[in-house]
Amino acid sequence: MVADRAFLKGGRLGAGFWRLEAEIARILAALAATGAMRVEPAALQPAELLLDLYGEDIRARAFVTEDEGAELMLRPDFTVPIVRLHMAAGAEPARYVYCGPVWRRQAAGSERPREYLQAGVEVFDGTAPSERDAEVLGLILDALGDAPVRLVTGDMGLVLAAIDGLETTEARRRALRRHVWRPHRFHALLERFGPLHGAEAARRAEMLAAAGEGRVAELIARAGHRVGKRSAGEIAERVAGLAAEARTPALPQDAVDRLEAVLAVTGSAVEALGQLRGLARETPGLAAAVDRFEARLDACARRGIAPEGLAFEAGFGRTTLEYYDGFVFGALAPDRPDLPPIASGGRYDALTRALGQGRGIPAVGGIVRPEALLALAGGAP
Amino acid sequence: MILRLGLPSKGRLRDQTVEWFAARGIEILRDGSGREYRASLRGVEGIGLVLLAAGEIPRELAAGRLHLGVTGQDLVREGIPDWPERLAELAPMGFGFADLVVAVPTAWIDVADMSDLDGAAADFRERHGHRLRVATKYHHLVRAFFREHGVADYKLVDSQGATEGSVKNLTAEAVADITSSGSTLRDNHLRILDDGLILRSQATLFRARSAPWDTEARRALASLCERLGLPDPGVA
Numbered sequence: 001m002v003a004d005r006a007f008l009k010g011g012r013l014g015a016g017f018w019r020l021e022a023e024i025a026r027i028l029a030a031l032a033a034t035g036a037m038r039v040e041p042a043a044l045q046p047a048e049l050l051l052d053l054y055g056e057d058i059r060a061r062a063f064v065t066e067d068e069g070a071e072l073m074l075r076p077d078f079t080v081p082i083v084r085l086h087m088a089a090g091a092e093p094a095r096y097v098y099c100g101p102v103w104r105r106q107a108a109g110s111e112r113p114r115e116y117l118q119a120g121v122e123v124f125d126g127t128a129p130s131e132r133d134a135e136v137l138g139l140i141l142d143a144l145g146d147a148p149v150r151l152v153t154g155d156m157g158l159v160l161a162a163i164d165g166l167e168t169t170e171a172r173r174r175a176l177r178r179h180v181w182r183p184h185r186f187h188a189l190l191e192r193f194g195p196l197h198g199a200e201a202a203r204r205a206e207m208l209a210a211a212g213e214g215r216v217a218e219l220i221a222r223a224g225h226r227v228g229k230r231s232a233g234e235i236a237e238r239v240a241g242l243a244a245e246a247r248t249p250a251l252p253q254d255a256v257d258r259l260e261a262v263l264a265v266t267g268s269a270v271e272a273l274g275q276l277r278g279l280a281r282e283t284p285g286l287a288a289a290v291d292r293f294e295a296r297l298d299a300c301a302r303r304g305i306a307p308e309g310l311a312f313e314a315g316f317g318r319t320t321l322e323y324y325d326g327f328v329f330g331a332l333a334p335d336r337p338d339l340p341p342i343a344s345g346g347r348y349d350a351l352t353r354a355l356g357q358g359r360g361i362p363a364v365g366g367i368v369r370p371e372a373l374l375a376l377a378g379g380a381p
Numbered sequence: 382m383i384l385r386l387g388l389p390s391k392g393r394l395r396d397q398t399v400e401w402f403a404a405r406g407i408e409i410l411r412d413g414s415g416r417e418y419r420a421s422l423r424g425v426e427g428i429g430l431v432l433l434a435a436g437e438i439p440r441e442l443a444a445g446r447l448h449l450g451v452t453g454q455d456l457v458r459e460g461i462p463d464w465p466e467r468l469a470e471l472a473p474m475g476f477g478f479a480d481l482v483v484a485v486p487t488a489w490i491d492v493a494d495m496s497d498l499d500g501a502a503a504d505f506r507e508r509h510g511h512r513l514r515v516a517t518k519y520h521h522l523v524r525a526f527f528r529e530h531g532v533a534d535y536k537l538v539d540s541q542g543a544t545e546g547s548v549k550n551l552t553a554e555a556v557a558d559i560t561s562s563g564s565t566l567r568d569n570h571l572r573i574l575d576d577g578l579i580l581r582s583q584a585t586l587f588r589a590r591s592a593p594w595d596t597e598a599r600r601a602l603a604s605l606c607e608r609l610g611l612p613d614p615g616v617a
Binding site: 216 | 534535
């Protein structure tokens with residue numbers, strides 16, 4: 001037990017450990033093939049940064065501790081620590097490879113590992129994004145070798161472009177963009193802007209009437225003694241926003257349908273391209289994202305990754321940690337339900353903007369789980 | 382072995398627990414001066430009483446150090462995330478009612494439900510540069526509830542007492558707290574959201590699944606259940 005590690009019995013001792021170390025060396029060599037340098041970020045990271053990026057959910061998923069009044073977090077992944085490191089020290093372009101443990105809290109009673117290894121590559125390079133996407137996918141596939149995985153790709157850029165192309169108010173687009181990673185809430189918002197628009201206005205009848213008659217300040221004052229940091233001005237501002245939303249015609253059903261159709265695209269990447277081309281003809285703003293999708297497929301083909309063999313699911317990546325905003329991929333082990341995805345990754349341009357105080361760096365990366373990969377190669381558990 | 386029954390050691394919860402058992406013909410006697418946390422039970426054989434703070438009882442049950450215990454459902458659900466695997470509810474007791482609710486300032490006329498709270502949180506974060514703070518001591522339950530409702534841009538701040546005052550004190554913008562009548566919330570100019578009920582809780586007699594259920598403990602449980610008019614849980 002003590003010598004076991006995630007997915008690998010005896011992986012901390014003797015032959016099991018040697019075998020893992022050799023596997024890690026092989027994976028790192030494969031991931032560094034395009035010239036990446038080795039990096040090791042600190043295991044303890046400032047919690048505030050991660051909490052600010054991911055919100056409360058990360059607190060339930062990461063181990064938090066305290067030192068001299070500051071909260072620290074055991075890194076739940078490598079991407080954010082490496083972005084920090086790059087922003088502080090790096091010059092572009094830069095490529096990094098790494099391997100080390102990450103720590104995740106699991107639900108009580110869960111047997112999923114709390115500590116496991118990630119080996120990965122991160123590419124910070126603003127030139128030819130489709131080439132960089134294909135480069136990272138190629139490196140990860142090389143590291144996976146002939147492991148029996150099912151590769152799935154997606155593209156958050158298509159989803160975001162379809163939202164941006166909605167012919168409606170910026171407030172609605174912003175609300176939808178904000179919840180693109182929470183499919184349930186996203187769908188509820190679409191309903192409120194669309195078929196349930198009338199019911200939504202009815203629910204707020206009193207407030208909307210007050211807004212129409214310029215009595216908002218009075219309604220706020222009548223609602224009781226105001227406490228807290230949120231000012232009457234802020235409340236009135238949101239009331240004005242809700243009134244504007246109520247006046248805006250409901251999102252037409254065909255616009256809702258088109259957006260849902262983009263989210264529902266699945267098939268081989270080549271089939272998906274055909275479907276997306278069709279949708280782009282009637283969905284404003286989607287064409288440019290489909291062009292980027294096609295350019296990525298071409299770049300993959302040039303690197304020997306056949307688009308015909310790439311599975312694509314437009315919804316893939318919507319339920320992961322919310323930082324991927326372009327290409328996403330995952331390598332699943334369908335015959336081994338006891339194992340997590342063996343590899344995963346994607347593009348996270350917006351994350352670098354958030355961490356760089358507006359100074360963004362286009363970036364894409366991916367990770368392999370060496371322990372899970374070895375366990376997969378070793379056959380049934 | 383003797384069946385260990387954990388009871389709340391103080392306050393209204395203790396008194397109501399004693400009354401509840403008395404109404405079912407089981408007398409709980411306090412030994413000594415009344416300050417001593419010791420008691421015995423008359424009416425059923427083979428049961429030993431352990432007096433503990435209600436907040437400690439869920440943990441003792443989960444660890445199997447108590448066979449049975451009386452505590453609030455809110456404390457069990459918050460403290461033992463996988464409680465259905467570890468505990469079973471033998472009998473809801475009809476007192477200690479408490480609702481865990483999400484409440485915001487009454488002046489927030491734009492916020493009627495959780496979805497509004499999410500919208501307000503987005504605006505708030507943009508304006509103030511930090512997430513909308515929700516004061517609570519029920520971190521686990523509140524986080525799960527907010528996730529279920531798809532609320533983003535909030536942050537929980539810990540509050541172990543007088544939570545309803547945290548908005549007035551500018552340490553939070555909203556609260557998630559226990560209320561029985563809602564009057565404390567109203568006194569603090571707070572209003573419960575339309576869909577802001579996280580949990581309806583009451584004092585409950587729990588059974589620990591992993592306690593050492595030997596023949597003697599099982600026999601004591603069977604006779605206790607008979608006295609209480611409960612079906613024998615037939616511990617496997």
